[in-house]
Amino acid sequence: MIGQTPPPAPPTTESNQTPRTGRSTRRILLVANPKSGQGDSGLPEFVTLLEAAHYTVVQRELQPDTEMTSYTSDVEDFDLVVAAGGDGTVSSVAYAIRYKNIPLLAYPAGTANLIAQNLNLPRTPQELVAVIEQGKTSRVDIGEVEVKGEKNGFCILAGAGADAAMIRDSEDLKDKFGALAYVMSAMKQISPKKTTFKLVIDGVPREFEGIGVMVANFGMANYRLPITSDISPNDGRFTVLLLRAGNILRLVPNLIDSVRAKLNLGDPLFSSNLETIEAREVEVDAIEPFPLQYDGELHVETTPFKARILPGAIRFLTRADEEDLAT
Numbered sequence: 001m002i003g004q005t006p007p008p009a010p011p012t013t014e015s016n017q018t019p020r021t022g023r024s025t026r027r028i029l030l031v032a033n034p035k036s037g038q039g040d041s042g043l044p045e046f047v048t049l050l051e052a053a054h055y056t057v058v059q060r061e062l063q064p065d066t067e068m069t070s071y072t073s074d075v076e077d078f079d080l081v082v083a084a085g086g087d088g089t090v091s092s093v094a095y096a097i098r099y100k101n102i103p104l105l106a107y108p109a110g111t112a113n114l115i116a117q118n119l120n121l122p123r124t125p126q127e128l129v130a131v132i133e134q135g136k137t138s139r140v141d142i143g144e145v146e147v148k149g150e151k152n153g154f155c156i157l158a159g160a161g162a163d164a165a166m167i168r169d170s171e172d173l174k175d176k177f178g179a180l181a182y183v184m185s186a187m188k189q190i191s192p193k194k195t196t197f198k199l200v201i202d203g204v205p206r207e208f209e210g211i212g213v214m215v216a217n218f219g220m221a222n223y224r225l226p227i228t229s230d231i232s233p234n235d236g237r238f239t240v241l242l243l244r245a246g247n248i249l250r251l252v253p254n255l256i257d258s259v260r261a262k263l264n265l266g267d268p269l270f271s272s273n274l275e276t277i278e279a280r281e282v283e284v285d286a287i288e289p290f291p292l293q294y295d296g297e298l299h300v301e302t303t304p305f306k307a308r309i310l311p312g313a314i315r316f317l318t319r320a321d322e323e324d325l326a327t
Helices: 043-052 087-096 114-118 125-134 162-170 180-188 248-262
Strands: 013-015 027-032 056-061 080-085 103-108 136-147 150-154 157-161 195-201 204-210 212-216 238-243 274-279 281-286 291-294 297-302 305-317
Touching (some): 087 136, 087 150, 087 305, 103 125, 195 238, 212 281
Parallel strands (some): 027 080, 080 103
Antiparallel strands (some): 136 150, 136 305, 157 212, 195 204
Protein backbone atom coordinates (compact mmCIF):
# COMPACT_ATOMS: atom_id res chain seq x y z
CA MET A 1 0.00 0.00 0.00
CA ILE A 2 1.21 3.51 -0.73
CA GLY A 3 -0.61 5.08 2.19
CA GLN A 4 -3.95 6.14 3.54
CA THR A 5 -6.38 7.29 0.84
CA PRO A 6 -8.47 10.34 1.84
CA PRO A 7 -12.21 9.73 1.87
CA PRO A 8 -13.70 10.00 -1.63
CA ALA A 9 -15.60 13.16 -2.47
CA PRO A 10 -18.71 12.80 -4.62
CA PRO A 11 -18.25 13.87 -8.27
CA THR A 12 -20.14 17.12 -8.59
CA THR A 13 -20.24 20.09 -10.90
CA GLU A 14 -20.04 23.18 -8.74
CA SER A 15 -20.18 26.95 -9.12
CA ASN A 16 -17.69 29.46 -7.75
CA GLN A 17 -19.40 32.63 -8.81
CA THR A 18 -18.67 34.45 -5.55
CA PRO A 19 -15.44 34.68 -3.53
CA ARG A 20 -14.96 32.07 -0.82
CA THR A 21 -13.47 34.58 1.61
CA GLY A 22 -15.86 37.51 1.35
CA ARG A 23 -13.17 39.83 -0.12
CA SER A 24 -14.43 42.48 -2.52
CA THR A 25 -11.71 41.59 -5.04
CA ARG A 26 -11.04 38.00 -5.96
CA ARG A 27 -7.40 36.92 -5.77
CA ILE A 28 -5.89 34.58 -8.36
CA LEU A 29 -2.63 32.72 -7.95
CA LEU A 30 -0.97 32.21 -11.35
CA VAL A 31 1.80 29.59 -11.43
CA ALA A 32 3.56 29.64 -14.81
CA ASN A 33 6.24 27.46 -16.41
CA PRO A 34 8.27 29.71 -18.76
CA LYS A 35 9.77 26.69 -20.55
CA SER A 36 6.44 25.20 -21.66
CA GLY A 37 5.13 25.32 -25.23
CA GLN A 38 6.49 26.63 -28.49
CA GLY A 39 5.58 30.29 -28.54
CA ASP A 40 3.23 32.98 -27.33
CA SER A 41 0.55 31.47 -25.11
CA GLY A 42 -1.29 34.76 -24.70
CA LEU A 43 -0.55 34.80 -20.97
CA PRO A 44 0.22 38.55 -20.68
CA GLU A 45 -3.08 39.39 -22.40
CA PHE A 46 -4.87 36.91 -20.12
CA VAL A 47 -3.49 38.68 -17.03
CA THR A 48 -4.40 42.10 -18.43
CA LEU A 49 -7.97 40.95 -19.05
CA LEU A 50 -8.25 39.53 -15.52
CA GLU A 51 -7.02 42.75 -13.96
CA ALA A 52 -9.46 44.73 -16.11
CA ALA A 53 -12.20 42.49 -14.67
CA HIS A 54 -11.07 43.53 -11.16
CA TYR A 55 -9.19 40.38 -10.21
CA THR A 56 -5.95 40.64 -8.27
CA VAL A 57 -3.39 38.37 -9.96
CA VAL A 58 -0.28 37.17 -8.14
CA GLN A 59 2.18 35.64 -10.62
CA ARG A 60 4.86 33.10 -9.73
CA GLU A 61 7.25 31.70 -12.31
CA LEU A 62 8.68 28.22 -11.83
CA GLN A 63 12.41 28.01 -11.22
CA PRO A 64 14.69 24.96 -11.52
CA ASP A 65 15.15 22.78 -8.44
CA THR A 66 12.32 24.42 -6.49
CA GLU A 67 9.53 22.30 -5.02
CA MET A 68 6.03 23.08 -6.28
CA THR A 69 4.80 23.44 -2.71
CA SER A 70 7.05 26.52 -2.40
CA TYR A 71 4.75 28.28 -4.88
CA THR A 72 1.46 27.08 -3.37
CA SER A 73 2.09 27.12 0.39
CA ASP A 74 -0.29 30.08 0.86
CA VAL A 75 -2.88 28.83 -1.64
CA GLU A 76 -5.73 29.20 0.84
CA ASP A 77 -5.26 32.98 0.64
CA PHE A 78 -6.53 32.81 -2.96
CA ASP A 79 -9.93 32.24 -4.54
CA LEU A 80 -8.64 30.23 -7.48
CA VAL A 81 -5.41 29.01 -9.05
CA VAL A 82 -4.22 29.11 -12.66
CA ALA A 83 -1.54 26.62 -13.76
CA ALA A 84 -0.01 27.85 -17.03
CA GLY A 85 2.18 25.33 -18.80
CA GLY A 86 2.10 21.81 -20.16
CA ASP A 87 0.35 18.82 -18.65
CA GLY A 88 3.25 18.14 -16.30
CA THR A 89 2.99 21.65 -14.84
CA VAL A 90 -0.78 21.43 -14.42
CA SER A 91 -0.53 18.02 -12.73
CA SER A 92 2.17 19.23 -10.36
CA VAL A 93 0.06 22.19 -9.28
CA ALA A 94 -3.05 20.00 -8.92
CA TYR A 95 -1.13 17.54 -6.72
CA ALA A 96 0.28 20.37 -4.60
CA ILE A 97 -3.20 21.80 -3.86
CA ARG A 98 -5.08 18.48 -3.65
CA TYR A 99 -8.06 18.44 -1.27
CA LYS A 100 -7.83 22.22 -0.74
CA ASN A 101 -11.19 22.70 -2.50
CA ILE A 102 -9.83 25.64 -4.51
CA PRO A 103 -10.73 25.78 -8.24
CA LEU A 104 -7.88 25.23 -10.70
CA LEU A 105 -7.71 26.42 -14.31
CA ALA A 106 -5.49 24.36 -16.62
CA TYR A 107 -4.20 27.20 -18.83
CA PRO A 108 -3.04 25.56 -22.10
CA ALA A 109 0.51 26.85 -22.53
CA GLY A 110 2.23 23.58 -23.40
CA THR A 111 2.54 21.40 -26.51
CA ALA A 112 -0.31 18.91 -26.30
CA ASN A 113 -2.35 20.37 -23.39
CA LEU A 114 -4.29 17.13 -22.94
CA ILE A 115 -5.68 18.11 -19.54
CA ALA A 116 -7.20 21.26 -21.03
CA GLN A 117 -8.54 19.23 -23.96
CA ASN A 118 -10.11 16.65 -21.65
CA LEU A 119 -11.78 19.50 -19.76
CA ASN A 120 -13.00 20.97 -23.07
CA LEU A 121 -11.28 24.29 -22.37
CA PRO A 122 -10.82 26.96 -25.05
CA ARG A 123 -7.42 28.35 -26.04
CA THR A 124 -7.82 32.12 -26.34
CA PRO A 125 -7.22 34.45 -23.36
CA GLN A 126 -10.66 36.02 -23.76
CA GLU A 127 -12.45 32.66 -23.68
CA LEU A 128 -10.38 31.45 -20.72
CA VAL A 129 -11.30 34.54 -18.73
CA ALA A 130 -14.93 33.77 -19.58
CA VAL A 131 -14.46 30.25 -18.13
CA ILE A 132 -13.27 31.84 -14.87
CA GLU A 133 -16.20 34.27 -14.88
CA GLN A 134 -18.66 31.42 -15.44
CA GLY A 135 -17.16 29.57 -12.47
CA LYS A 136 -18.23 26.07 -13.50
CA THR A 137 -16.07 23.37 -11.90
CA SER A 138 -15.95 19.60 -11.80
CA ARG A 139 -14.41 17.64 -8.95
CA VAL A 140 -12.18 14.90 -10.37
CA ASP A 141 -9.69 12.27 -9.25
CA ILE A 142 -5.96 12.57 -9.67
CA GLY A 143 -3.30 9.88 -9.51
CA GLU A 144 -0.33 9.60 -7.20
CA VAL A 145 2.72 7.79 -8.54
CA GLU A 146 5.55 6.55 -6.33
CA VAL A 147 9.01 5.66 -7.65
CA LYS A 148 11.87 4.83 -5.28
CA GLY A 149 10.00 6.42 -2.38
CA GLU A 150 9.32 9.73 -4.18
CA LYS A 151 5.69 10.69 -4.84
CA ASN A 152 4.27 12.87 -7.61
CA GLY A 153 0.85 13.54 -9.07
CA PHE A 154 -0.65 12.93 -12.50
CA CYS A 155 -4.00 13.72 -14.07
CA ILE A 156 -4.02 11.94 -17.46
CA LEU A 157 -1.99 8.75 -17.16
CA ALA A 158 1.21 7.11 -16.03
CA GLY A 159 2.84 4.48 -18.19
CA ALA A 160 5.83 2.25 -18.71
CA GLY A 161 7.02 0.78 -21.99
CA ALA A 162 6.08 1.78 -25.53
CA ASP A 163 4.20 4.97 -24.63
CA ALA A 164 7.15 6.27 -22.61
CA ALA A 165 9.52 5.38 -25.48
CA MET A 166 7.25 7.31 -27.84
CA ILE A 167 7.43 10.39 -25.61
CA ARG A 168 11.21 10.00 -25.32
CA ASP A 169 11.62 9.97 -29.10
CA SER A 170 9.31 12.97 -29.54
CA GLU A 171 11.39 15.33 -27.40
CA ASP A 172 13.69 16.46 -30.24
CA LEU A 173 10.71 16.99 -32.56
CA LYS A 174 8.35 19.03 -30.36
CA ASP A 175 9.98 22.42 -30.97
CA LYS A 176 9.53 22.04 -34.74
CA PHE A 177 6.36 19.98 -35.08
CA GLY A 178 4.39 20.57 -31.86
CA ALA A 179 1.73 17.95 -31.10
CA LEU A 180 2.45 16.24 -34.42
CA ALA A 181 5.76 15.11 -32.88
CA TYR A 182 3.88 12.46 -30.87
CA VAL A 183 2.32 11.02 -34.02
CA MET A 184 5.68 10.98 -35.81
CA SER A 185 7.27 9.27 -32.82
CA ALA A 186 4.49 6.66 -32.67
CA MET A 187 5.15 5.80 -36.31
CA LYS A 188 8.78 5.12 -35.41
CA GLN A 189 7.80 2.52 -32.81
CA ILE A 190 7.66 -0.31 -35.37
CA SER A 191 9.30 -2.94 -33.19
CA PRO A 192 9.02 -1.85 -29.56
CA LYS A 193 10.62 -3.94 -26.87
CA LYS A 194 8.35 -6.63 -25.46
CA THR A 195 8.72 -8.08 -21.99
CA THR A 196 6.94 -9.77 -19.10
CA PHE A 197 5.22 -7.27 -16.84
CA LYS A 198 4.58 -8.17 -13.22
CA LEU A 199 1.59 -6.35 -11.78
CA VAL A 200 -0.21 -6.15 -8.47
CA ILE A 201 -3.73 -4.80 -9.07
CA ASP A 202 -5.62 -3.97 -5.86
CA GLY A 203 -3.51 -6.57 -4.08
CA VAL A 204 -3.89 -9.32 -6.72
CA PRO A 205 -0.70 -10.42 -8.58
CA ARG A 206 -0.85 -10.63 -12.37
CA GLU A 207 1.64 -11.20 -15.22
CA PHE A 208 1.35 -10.57 -18.94
CA GLU A 209 3.53 -10.32 -22.05
CA GLY A 210 3.34 -6.99 -23.84
CA ILE A 211 4.87 -3.69 -24.91
CA GLY A 212 3.59 -1.50 -22.11
CA VAL A 213 1.22 -0.68 -19.25
CA MET A 214 -0.77 2.54 -18.94
CA VAL A 215 -2.62 3.63 -15.80
CA ALA A 216 -5.26 6.09 -17.02
CA ASN A 217 -7.39 8.63 -15.15
CA PHE A 218 -8.57 10.89 -17.97
CA GLY A 219 -9.22 9.07 -21.24
CA MET A 220 -8.94 11.44 -24.21
CA ALA A 221 -5.98 11.97 -26.51
CA ASN A 222 -5.53 14.87 -28.96
CA TYR A 223 -8.72 16.25 -30.51
CA ARG A 224 -10.64 14.63 -27.60
CA LEU A 225 -10.38 11.20 -29.23
CA PRO A 226 -10.93 8.47 -26.61
CA ILE A 227 -7.93 6.28 -25.77
CA THR A 228 -10.39 3.52 -24.97
CA SER A 229 -13.95 3.40 -23.70
CA ASP A 230 -15.15 3.57 -20.09
CA ILE A 231 -12.45 5.82 -18.64
CA SER A 232 -13.83 8.31 -16.13
CA PRO A 233 -11.88 10.89 -14.11
CA ASN A 234 -14.41 10.96 -11.27
CA ASP A 235 -15.28 7.34 -10.49
CA GLY A 236 -12.55 6.79 -7.88
CA ARG A 237 -10.72 4.26 -10.07
CA PHE A 238 -8.01 4.00 -12.70
CA THR A 239 -8.41 2.16 -15.97
CA VAL A 240 -5.29 0.02 -16.37
CA LEU A 241 -4.44 -0.67 -20.04
CA LEU A 242 -2.32 -3.73 -20.84
CA LEU A 243 -0.74 -3.19 -24.26
CA ARG A 244 -0.35 -6.51 -26.04
CA ALA A 245 -0.03 -5.17 -29.60
CA GLY A 246 3.16 -5.76 -31.56
CA ASN A 247 3.56 -2.00 -32.03
CA ILE A 248 1.71 1.19 -31.15
CA LEU A 249 0.21 1.55 -34.64
CA ARG A 250 -1.66 -1.73 -34.11
CA LEU A 251 -3.60 0.06 -31.37
CA VAL A 252 -5.33 2.24 -33.99
CA PRO A 253 -8.20 -0.30 -34.31
CA ASN A 254 -8.78 0.05 -30.57
CA LEU A 255 -9.08 3.80 -31.05
CA ILE A 256 -11.71 3.08 -33.71
CA ASP A 257 -13.54 0.85 -31.23
CA SER A 258 -13.49 3.65 -28.66
CA VAL A 259 -14.97 6.13 -31.09
CA ARG A 260 -17.64 3.58 -32.05
CA ALA A 261 -18.50 3.10 -28.36
CA LYS A 262 -18.69 6.87 -27.81
CA LEU A 263 -21.14 7.13 -30.70
CA ASN A 264 -23.11 4.02 -29.62
CA LEU A 265 -22.34 2.23 -32.88
CA GLY A 266 -22.25 -1.29 -31.48
CA ASP A 267 -19.89 -3.80 -29.89
CA PRO A 268 -16.09 -3.58 -30.26
CA LEU A 269 -14.61 -4.98 -33.45
CA PHE A 270 -11.05 -5.31 -32.12
CA SER A 271 -10.07 -6.56 -28.68
CA SER A 272 -6.95 -8.72 -28.84
CA ASN A 273 -4.48 -5.80 -28.81
CA LEU A 274 -5.60 -4.32 -25.53
CA GLU A 275 -6.95 -5.41 -22.15
CA THR A 276 -8.43 -3.02 -19.60
CA ILE A 277 -8.84 -3.51 -15.84
CA GLU A 278 -10.28 -1.12 -13.25
CA ALA A 279 -8.25 -0.56 -10.09
CA ARG A 280 -7.65 1.82 -7.22
CA GLU A 281 -4.02 0.86 -6.64
CA VAL A 282 -1.49 -0.64 -9.05
CA GLU A 283 2.11 -1.81 -8.82
CA VAL A 284 4.00 -2.21 -12.11
CA ASP A 285 7.30 -3.99 -12.60
CA ALA A 286 9.02 -5.65 -15.55
CA ILE A 287 11.68 -8.30 -16.00
CA GLU A 288 13.96 -5.57 -17.38
CA PRO A 289 13.69 -1.85 -16.49
CA PHE A 290 11.35 0.09 -18.79
CA PRO A 291 11.16 3.89 -19.19
CA LEU A 292 8.46 5.67 -17.20
CA GLN A 293 6.31 8.68 -18.07
CA TYR A 294 3.41 10.43 -16.44
CA ASP A 295 1.34 13.14 -18.11
CA GLY A 296 3.69 13.37 -21.06
CA GLU A 297 6.85 13.95 -19.03
CA LEU A 298 9.61 11.37 -19.45
CA HIS A 299 11.46 10.62 -16.22
CA VAL A 300 14.88 9.23 -15.47
CA GLU A 301 13.26 6.67 -13.19
CA THR A 302 12.24 3.31 -14.57
CA THR A 303 10.01 0.48 -13.42
CA PRO A 304 9.00 -0.51 -10.83
CA PHE A 305 6.42 2.10 -9.85
CA LYS A 306 3.23 2.28 -7.81
CA ALA A 307 0.13 4.34 -8.52
CA ARG A 308 -2.95 4.98 -6.42
CA ILE A 309 -6.09 7.02 -7.05
CA LEU A 310 -6.88 10.13 -5.01
CA PRO A 311 -10.67 10.37 -5.31
CA GLY A 312 -12.18 13.81 -5.87
CA ALA A 313 -8.86 15.48 -5.09
CA ILE A 314 -9.18 18.60 -7.27
CA ARG A 315 -11.80 21.00 -8.62
CA PHE A 316 -10.99 21.88 -12.22
CA LEU A 317 -12.63 24.77 -14.01
CA THR A 318 -14.30 23.40 -17.15
CA ARG A 319 -16.90 24.04 -19.81
CA ALA A 320 -17.81 20.34 -19.97
CA ASP A 321 -20.73 18.64 -18.31
CA GLU A 322 -19.96 15.72 -15.99
CA GLU A 323 -20.87 13.03 -18.53
CA ASP A 324 -18.67 14.65 -21.20
CA LEU A 325 -15.50 14.09 -19.17
CA ALA A 326 -15.69 10.28 -19.55
CA THR A 327 -14.98 8.25 -22.68
